[in-house]
Amino acid sequence: MEHPECIFQRHTQTPASSIIQMVGGETLLEDHRMKLSREQIEQFENDGYLFFPSLFTREEIRVLIDEVPSLYAQSRPENVREKGSDAVRTNFAAHMYSRPFAKLARHPRMVEPIMQVFGEEVYMHQFKINGKMAFEGDVWQWHQDYATWKNDDLMPEARAMNVAIFLDDVNEFNGPLMFIPGSHKLGVVEAEHDLSTTSYPLWTINHETIAKLVERGGIVAPKGTAGSMILFHSCLVHASGSNLSPWNRISVYLSLCAVSNHIRRFKRPEYIAHRDFTPLRCLPDDCLLKDYDVPLPWKDGTPEESLKPLLAA
Numbered sequence: 595m596e597h598p599e600c601i602f603q604r605h606t607q608t609p610a611s612s613i614i615q616m617v618g619g620e621t622l623l624e625d626h627r628m629k630l631s632r633e634q635i636e637q638f639e640n641d642g643y644l645f646f647p648s649l650f651t652r653e654e655i656r657v658l659i660d661e662v663p664s665l666y667a668q669s670r671p672e673n674v675r676e677k678g679s680d681a682v683r684t685n686f687a688a689h690m691y692s693r694p695f696a697k698l699a700r701h702p703r704m705v706e707p708i709m710q711v712f713g714e715e716v717y718m719h720q721f722k723i724n725g726k727m728a729f730e731g732d733v734w735q736w737h738q739d740y741a742t743w744k745n746d747d748l749m750p751e752a753r754a755m756n757v758a759i760f761l762d763d764v765n766e767f768n769g770p771l772m773f774i775p776g777s778h779k780l781g782v783v784e785a786e787h788d789l790s791t792t793s794y795p796l797w798t799i800n801h802e803t804i805a806k807l808v809e810r811g812g813i814v815a816p817k818g819t820a821g822s823m824i825l826f827h828s829c830l831v832h833a834s835g836s837n838l839s840p841w842n843r844i845s846v847y848l849s850l851c852a853v854s855n856h857i858r859r860f861k862r863p864e865y866i867a868h869r870d871f872t873p874l875r876c877l878p879d880d881c882l883l884k885d886y887d888v889p890l891p892w893k894d895g896t897p898e899e900s901l902k903p904l905l906a907a
């Protein structure tokens with residue numbers, strides 16, 4: 595069953611403001627252009643997600659997608675490959691070593707609505723570039739992200755927002771993300787740790803539960819051009835099928851957590867669950883197309899301590 599597609603545009607289309615301020619050496623925007631309307635907030639509360647078609651331009655997305663082959667070609671632990679294949683399933687933490695993605699991590703069109711929802715500053719909990727490559731991209735089983743963050747990272751509450759930004763066009767054939775609208779309202783649903791289906795361990799929800807949830811809420815799969823963005827609740831139940839099409843479906847997934855809700859346990863490597871809770875400072879709206887100074891602390895490799903669990907958090 596296809597739920598009516600939710601098509602939110604940016605609240606205002608006004609060009610970037612020049613009102614900027616320097617805070618702690620970083621540029622902070624004072625003008626909140628990307629403000630969610632009351633209707634959008636209500637829609638988010640009801641459905642658990644908001645879809646913004648073509649939020650970023652083709653030109654902006656080109657800067658990002660052009661960087662992906664060199665990231666995927668690196669042999670570093672942040673590249674997780676598909677089971678039995680060299681294709682990259684997910685690349686972690688590119689914002690720590692790639693300039694275009696470091697700028698994306700501070701983009702006001704993405705960060706500001708999230709700060710608005712939580713009413714406080716946010717930090718980057720997780721940053722992934724998921725390949726879902728043509729013919730090779732494997733499934734992501736049905737799950738809620740907050741189940742993992744609670745179980746593994748001891749994140750106190752579901753006050754972290756998931757963001758998907760399409761770097762390729764997403765259609766019905768290349769493994770679009772699927773949601774069960776309204777499922778976020780159930781809180782954390784019982785899950786089992788699946789270590790074998792794919793190359794990446796995940797707390798997954800059994801089929802019987804999914805069938806019941808779908809009977810109630812249906813399934814939606816927001817599709818659109820490269821540059822589209824989805825914000826989705828960290829308890830929203832989601833999954834994606836494999837990609838048997840000849841088209842890649844590369845998307846960036848960012849998880850931004852309210853600073854007061856930072857994780858309490860460092861069981862997973864830092865490149866998967868970040869331990870730096872410094873609030874994100876937004877760059878100006880044109881940051882993907884212009885040169886701005888961003889820190890790239892892992893440019894010459896990931897520090898040894900960030901590769902390992904740190905159990906005494």
Ligand code: SIN
Nearest residue numbers: 724734771833834847
């Ligand atoms: C995820 O749930 O983290 C990824 C899903 C996808 O790439 O389709």
Ligand code: MN
Nearest residue numbers: 737738739832
């Ligand atoms: Mn997920």
